[in-house]
Amino acid sequence: MIRGHSCPRFFREMAKIILSISWLAFADNSAVASDHFNKISWIEFRNHFITEICSSKPKRMKAVLQELGSFTVANQDPKVIRERTQWATDLISGIQKKRFRCSKDGKTYLKREDKFLDPVSMAEIKIGDAKYKAPFLHLPVRPTLETILATSKLINSLKNPGTLDLSQLALLEKKPDFINTDQMAYLLKSQLSDSSRERLVFVRAFKMLKSENIDEVSEALRNLSSIPSRKTLTAITKVRKTIDPVKDPELIEIADNAIAEISFSIQIGKAMSIVYSGLSYSSILFLASIGLAIVFGLMGVINLAQGELIMIGAYVTFVIQECLAAVFPSMLPLYLLISIPFVFLITGGMGALIEFSVIRHLYTRPLMTLLATWGVSIFLINMIRVSFGTQNLEFYVPDYLVGGLSVFGDFLITWNRLATIIFAIVILIFTLFLVKKTRFGMNIRAVTENRSMAGAIGVNTRKVDLLSFAVGSGLAGLAGLALSTIYNVNPTMGTNFIVDAFMVVVLGGVGSIWGTVFAALLVGMINVAVEPLYGAVAAKVLVMILIIAVIQVRPEGIFMMKVRK
Amino acid sequence: MLRSSEKFAVIFFLAGSLLVIASFMGLETSTYLMNLIGQIAAFSLLALSLDLIWGFCGILSLGHGLYFAIGGYLVAMHLVKVAFEKTGTPPDFMLFMGWEDLPAYYFGIESFAYLLFLVILVTLSVSLIFGYFSFRSRVTGVYFAIITQALVYMAMLFMFRNDTGFGGNNGMTGFSEIFGLNFRENKTATILCGISLTVLGLSLLGCKKLVDAPLGRFMRAVKEDESRLRFLGFDTVYVKLTAWCISAILAAIAGLLYVPQVGIINPRVLSPELSIEIAVWVAIGGRGSLVGAIFGAVVVSGLKFILTGLVPDLWPFLLAILVVGIVIYLPNGFSDGARVFGSIARRLVSAPHRKLQS
Amino acid sequence: MTKSDQAIYVSGLNVSFGAFSVLKNLSWLVNFGEVKGVIGPNGAGKTTLLDALTGKTEYQSGDIFVRGRHNIKGANEPVIARLGLGRKFQKPSIFSGLSVFENLEIALRSGKAILQSINQLTSHEKEKINETAVLIGLSDCLGKDAGTLAHGQKQWLEIGMLIMADPAVLLLDEPVAGMNGEERTKTATLIDKLKGPEMAIVVVEHDMQFVETVCDSVTVLHDGQILVEGPMQDVKENPQVIDVYLGRDSENA
Numbered sequence A: 001m002i003r004g005h006s007c008p009r010f011f012r013e014m015a016k017i018i019l020s021i022s023w024l025a026f027a028d029n030s031a032v033a034s035d036h037f038n039k040i041s042w043i044e045f046r047n048h049f050i051t052e053i054c055s056s057k058p059k060r061m062k063a064v065l066q067e068l069g070s071f072t073v074a075n076q077d078p079k080v081i082r083e084r085t086q087w088a089t090d091l092i093s094g095i096q097k098k099r100f101r102c103s104k105d106g107k108t109y110l111k112r113e114d115k116f117l118d119p120v121s122m123a124e125i126k127i128g129d130a131k132y133k134a135p136f137l138h139l140p141v142r143p144t145l146e147t148i149l150a151t152s153k154l155i156n157s158l159k160n161p162g163t164l165d166l167s168q169l170a171l172l173e174k175k176p177d178f179i180n181t182d183q184m185a186y187l188l189k190s191q192l193s194d195s196s197r198e199r200l201v202f203v204r205a206f207k208m209l210k211s212e213n214i215d216e217v218s219e220a221l222r223n224l225s226s227i228p229s230r231k232t233l234t235a236i237t238k239v240r241k242t243i244d245p246v247k248d249p250e251l252i253e254i255a256d257n258a259i260a261e262i263s264f265s266i267q268i269g270k271a272m273s274i275v276y277s278g279l280s281y282s283s284i285l286f287l288a289s290i291g292l293a294i295v296f297g298l299m300g301v302i303n304l305a306q307g308e309l310i311m312i313g314a315y316v317t318f319v320i321q322e323c324l325a326a327v328f329p330s331m332l333p334l335y336l337l338i339s340i341p342f343v344f345l346i347t348g349g350m351g352a353l354i355e356f357s358v359i360r361h362l363y364t365r366p367l368m369t370l371l372a373t374w375g376v377s378i379f380l381i382n383m384i385r386v387s388f389g390t391q392n393l394e395f396y397v398p399d400y401l402v403g404g405l406s407v408f409g410d411f412l413i414t415w416n417r418l419a420t421i422i423f424a425i426v427i428l429i430f431t432l433f434l435v436k437k438t439r440f441g442m443n444i445r446a447v448t449e450n451r452s453m454a455g456a457i458g459v460n461t462r463k464v465d466l467l468s469f470a471v472g473s474g475l476a477g478l479a480g481l482a483l484s485t486i487y488n489v490n491p492t493m494g495t496n497f498i499v500d501a502f503m504v505v506v507l508g509g510v511g512s513i514w515g516t517v518f519a520a521l522l523v524g525m526i527n528v529a530v531e532p533l534y535g536a537v538a539a540k541v542l543v544m545i546l547i548i549a550v551i552q553v554r555p556e557g558i559f560m561m562k563v564r565k
Numbered sequence B: 001m002l003r004s005s006e007k008f009a010v011i012f013f014l015a016g017s018l019l020v021i022a023s024f025m026g027l028e029t030s031t032y033l034m035n036l037i038g039q040i041a042a043f044s045l046l047a048l049s050l051d052l053i054w055g056f057c058g059i060l061s062l063g064h065g066l067y068f069a070i071g072g073y074l075v076a077m078h079l080v081k082v083a084f085e086k087t088g089t090p091p092d093f094m095l096f097m098g099w100e101d102l103p104a105y106y107f108g109i110e111s112f113a114y115l116l117f118l119v120i121l122v123t124l125s126v127s128l129i130f131g132y133f134s135f136r137s138r139v140t141g142v143y144f145a146i147i148t149q150a151l152v153y154m155a156m157l158f159m160f161r162n163d164t165g166f167g168g169n170n171g172m173t174g175f176s177e178i179f180g181l182n183f184r185e186n187k188t189a190t191i192l193c194g195i196s197l198t199v200l201g202l203s204l205l206g207c208k209k210l211v212d213a214p215l216g217r218f219m220r221a222v223k224e225d226e227s228r229l230r231f232l233g234f235d236t237v238y239v240k241l242t243a244w245c246i247s248a249i250l251a252a253i254a255g256l257l258y259v260p261q262v263g264i265i266n267p268r269v270l271s272p273e274l275s276i277e278i279a280v281w282v283a284i285g286g287r288g289s290l291v292g293a294i295f296g297a298v299v300v301s302g303l304k305f306i307l308t309g310l311v312p313d314l315w316p317f318l319l320a321i322l323v324v325g326i327v328i329y330l331p332n333g334f335s336d337g338a339r340v341f342g343s344i345a346r347r348l349v350s351a352p353h354r355k356l357q358s
Numbered sequence C: 001m002t003k004s005d006q007a008i009y010v011s012g013l014n015v016s017f018g019a020f021s022v023l024k025n026l027s028w029l030v031n032f033g034e035v036k037g038v039i040g041p042n043g044a045g046k047t048t049l050l051d052a053l054t055g056k057t058e059y060q061s062g063d064i065f066v067r068g069r070h071n072i073k074g075a076n077e078p079v080i081a082r083l084g085l086g087r088k089f090q091k092p093s094i095f096s097g098l099s100v101f102e103n104l105e106i107a108l109r110s111g112k113a114i115l116q117s118i119n120q121l122t123s124h125e126k127e128k129i130n131e132t133a134v135l136i137g138l139s140d141c142l143g144k145d146a147g148t149l150a151h152g153q154k155q156w157l158e159i160g161m162l163i164m165a166d167p168a169v170l171l172l173d174e175p176v177a178g179m180n181g182e183e184r185t186k187t188a189t190l191i192d193k194l195k196g197p198e199m200a201i202v203v204v205e206h207d208m209q210f211v212e213t214v215c216d217s218v219t220v221l222h223d224g225q226i227l228v229e230g231p232m233q234d235v236k237e238n239p240q241v242i243d244v245y246l247g248r249d250s251e252n253a
């Protein structure tokens, strides 16, 4: 066989004719087209593709891009597919970056790192002094270009199992209308993680939703209804409006069902997110009020500076973050963990100081303790205000706390809130251990029950008071640490928490750990659930009414401890 | 002590009435000074109201700002309505919310008599409901204090909302006149100050009579040993409720006097800090002494006026130290202070080498 | 009210704190005209019995009738007190910031309706206060702050306060604790004077001598149950009592 210069040219012409005929068929039914692609060779197609692109005609470019998409997966051999997607990737990125150029007389090149390549064979070539121009990319072409590129890259990334290029997947999710059905079908046939498959099904369903084929639309509807999100809901609602109720009554029904199902799931997702953020707020509340509750049970005093100890905890965390950033930048991502002992010791120490210098002198006058600790609180607020200013602090959020896991509908398990919840649980276990299993805890319980008796049998009640107050303050400091990446941190932040913490103490009952847990959950949940609907006031009012109602029947809180007065 | 309350009451009353009369006769005064004295008089009344309930009945409220605000907001509504009717310029919050007219609950409030009626009605309802449920369930001491604080905090959050018709975040201001007296006139400040002093004097006298009456004895009995009183067959709920409501109304009147003099009210009067500050005045002045409470309010709020102007950053620290120091070392505030200073002075004279007892 | 009415009738009373049961299925009777002593070792439940009677402590089951027909289940302290139950506490509880006169005055007004209680005292009422002051031996210190009284005087003042409310039943928890011999005699005389056909007096005491002097009959409480009941002579000779109460008491001492 003679291979001359005319040979590719001949093929090109041939392919052009064949394809232009077959195009009509492809547009209607891709299965036919893909059968057809087995018949023309890959090399022929590449030539055809280049010609079409060089035409700079948006319609033709779009068409041939879709053809390319189908062609990449027309052969079942994974090696072949990889080779073709690689070519598609190279070429399309070349087109996008204007490194692919055509001359008037049909010559083309692809430039890669100062080398000129033949776009079909990717062999190095010399180029003459002809004028080369990058094909113009009309706006309507670009989404197709990007989508085919992304899909090709996605398929290409399949070579190692489990390495699906998620960033490309995300691109597809943004423009599902332009994807190539064949490529999608291929992708769905390959081995994928469940979550990626789900996302792909979702992307394909979005495309199928627009299809003229009723079966496809109904399949898409069914697929989409299992993936509840606001986006799906909008898409389906849109499609629902275009369906002719006389012609396709069944489709309407399917669409309505899908809408109902999704709305329901979205509601559930919403409920779950509320429960979740309620849990995280409750965790903070628990940390903030457990010390308050223990000390109240023990000494009958409420520390109005508790909110400020939370604030100090957050500021200590901040200082440690800054120190690490300056001295050991590599340790910075761990600053939250590193801060834990510092925060606990510093705020605990401050608590001990407050107990020793103020509260100790006011044992028999609990109401005066309120005022004195208020004095302490304005002292602390202003101390911080003078030294740090009033603006909100900027906390570095380590990577492992950014983002989260999308679970259901719009419900996202964010890592920072999860960390808070886990932290609170750890502290709860620690506190339970401390109070139930250690000698110190036994002393706390003894003094809470009967101070003079405990004193008589040799418990050093003063020391117990001091230590419990310190521990309670340390826990409040830890609350400050836990909320530093979630809430605003500024000198007056404590006031926002203290009132809720009061409510927890009153509701939970004096000195009861489980009561505090329960009340923190209750108050936290009510706040988070009611606030978005009716505002913060309604939430507080509800908690207040609850408190007054509870007090009517159980004056000493839900989980009161029987103490002989 | 017995005499001195009445003496002070008469002094306040006379000074106030004289001011009012003098200003009608054309006395020119410093508006700033008159406003200052008038505001402090309003604060004194507020302190008096808290002392009645805390000093004599043993019930500490850390939310008395609530009643102060009820009086203040209602009078502000009155003033806003009057200003709107007289000048035709709508208050800011109407513009802000795009309202054509004031909300329905402003109906009739341009009448001062109706305003007074409303102040009493609203204050009584709130204090009765809250008091009844709390006292009935025997909420006392620290519990009661923090619940009242939660209540005032809630009210503050509510007032921060912009859609309530009470001015939201920015509060209510832009008053034009009161009893036909223009706020720009010098006379107005003097008269308001005079009225505040007069009301303070009358209230002081009333409180004195009250605490000396059988009810006052019951209040002190409640403070000393509430359960003893119950076992004698007395339902203490009603003593406490009566004292509580009287105290609430006095606080509301204080708010009513205060707002026209400062010319503005905003949700910050409901902040827990202000409410605690009231308790601080009383604690510093001396619980259980009516004049002491007034003295505390005058000293602390006077100092605050002066020092926040001179050394704004230092004032909070001074206040903190003052509070902690007095609470620890002078359990009865200045009433103790006088005794301690007296004994120090005596010792210095007689036996300078002897150690002080605290 | 007739003499035959029972002042206090307790049936099947159970009081417990958590799992700890203090009074166990207690049934007990006090008649008008009688002075009843209640004795028993520390922790036997004597004070708790009074707590249950006066509404201070809730009881889990059983019934308490006061003056024959009033079931006090669920009633609060003031309501019970107004049925005619006056109680003196183990630890003297008077209003120490008020004068003796004021203490008595408050007690006088306490049982009345609110509005009545703010009127000025009538001369009849003033007379009553003075009479009571004479009765309790405090007529010389009417103007004194109650807090400045001697311990014994405080106890009498508290009894005086109870008398002001015209009680039908007096419950006295350890009325002579901390008193010297002379004061005890005075207290015994006082109780004798208060005794009458329309009055029932319950005296909870440790002092056997005192109980023997003032009481018509005695109930011995042990471990939340009634051990023996009857005239002091009989009780004193009861071997069980000697064993449980006196025995343990001497052990404690």
Ligand SMILES: Nc1ncnc2c1ncn2[C@@H]1O[C@H](COP(=O)(O)OP(=O)(O)O)[C@@H](O)[C@H]1O
Residues within 6 Å of the ligand: A562, A563, A564, A565, C017, C022, C040, C041, C042, C043, C044, C045, C046, C047, C048, C049
């Ligand atoms: N509120 C209470 N909580 C727990 N235990 C109590 C309470 N009141 C009484 N007790 C217990 O009940 C028992 C009886 O006490 P009490 O009636 O005071 O005895 P006494 O006969 O000495 O007066 C004691 O063991 C006491 O500890």
Ligand SMILES: [Mg+2]
Residues within 6 Å of the ligand: C046, C047, C048, C090
């Ligand atoms: Mg006892």
